[in-house]
Amino acid sequence: MMPRASVLAIGNEVVQGRVLNTNAQYLGRRLTLLGYDVVLSASVPDRMELIVEILRIATDRFSSDLIVTTGGLGPTYDDITSEALSKYLGEEHVVNEEALEMVRQKYVARGLGLTPERIKMAMMPKSAKPIPNPIGTAPGILVKKGNKLFVSLPGVPSEMQAIWEQSIEPMLRNASQVRISEVTITVKGVMESVAARIVNKIVKEKPKIYVKTQPKGIELGSPVLDIYI
């Protein structure tokens, strides 16, 4: 049984399509190759009740063992992912001293002090462990609750990836034994509705193999198929 994962992007700019959600693609890819069954990838606006709701749905309704959020960790009024996580977990939302030290050092290095907006980036659920952000200011957040793991990362893709690669993926890789093999074959001149019959036969005979045809050309005229195995 593969462990289940959900990827949640928090931000009006994502649901409203002002930015393309490349974070979901990056995390979906990485989690799949680590052996996770990614059952849900969702985004919601920066609204407390909707963030708490999607955390609950990912955990309870989609039975996720790992929940990764992106976005909403910054200094502005609508960056409320950390507070929503505290609320969902039923934990006090407090200044984490270790996180505060991380934030302080980033600004002190530039001759700047702490302000309420900067201190806000160090506020986390009481049981959280801050994760160093090698290129930005807001630390990531890690919470283990029962047998479920919650990871909150910044929405800026370069910061999200830096934290993922430096801290999260090494941790998950140590815990996983699964290895995934995959290959994509491109076929020209075969319509998907013709290939469907052959693919249906294969997947019935070999239930452990996943085959997916992906139309790339024009079904009628010049069909091109990517066959993913």
Added chain:
Amino acid sequence: MMPRASVLAIGNEVVQGRVLNTNAQYLGRRLTLLGYDVVLSASVPDRMELIVEILRIATDRFSSDLIVTTGGLGPTYDDITSEALSKYLGEEHVVNEEALEMVRQKYVARGLGLTPERIKMAMMPKSAKPIPNPIGTAPGILVKKGNKLFVSLPGVPSEMQAIWEQSIEPMLRNASQVRISEVTITVKGVMESVAARIVNKIVKEKPKIYVKTQPKGIELGSPVLDIYI
């Protein structure tokens, strides 16, 4: 009160990050500019129980008035969005004669006949209305259930957009009176943690205006901010 919309992408290739979900961005953008409050944008794998579950969540838990799905309308065994919609709605899943005629004409024009895989693309919930696909073979699906509207579109972006622009957007535009104004200002040399204080003041004074700062540069060093109003 703005009507609420959810955008649901169905497909293993989306949640697993083999493709970038540009459909969610396109639809999030279009729906927002039509005056919809996009409360959820989610993707799930091609599995019956997960598709039915996310339809239920979008409708009940996120109180969506409009639910738009993309993907899973093709001829292969794992294209099950239409069947999942029938199951969720509690309707018989039947061959729609109007849809069958649309599919038949596409293949007949190329001297090809109907096969079970091609007929499958004409199967829909009993109360559904098929929507012509101007450039592909699988028709879109429209179901009105009580005061909720369900729209299912193909996952191939060019087909999805063609159906959207030809049929769905004109229909929704007629029903909506809302117009949205927006502008983005780019500011260099101001840190987000400094701008946060000013933005917080504005949104407290003018609750109908939405202001979001989007960091583009490096907070410490060469900060660049997009300010979206």
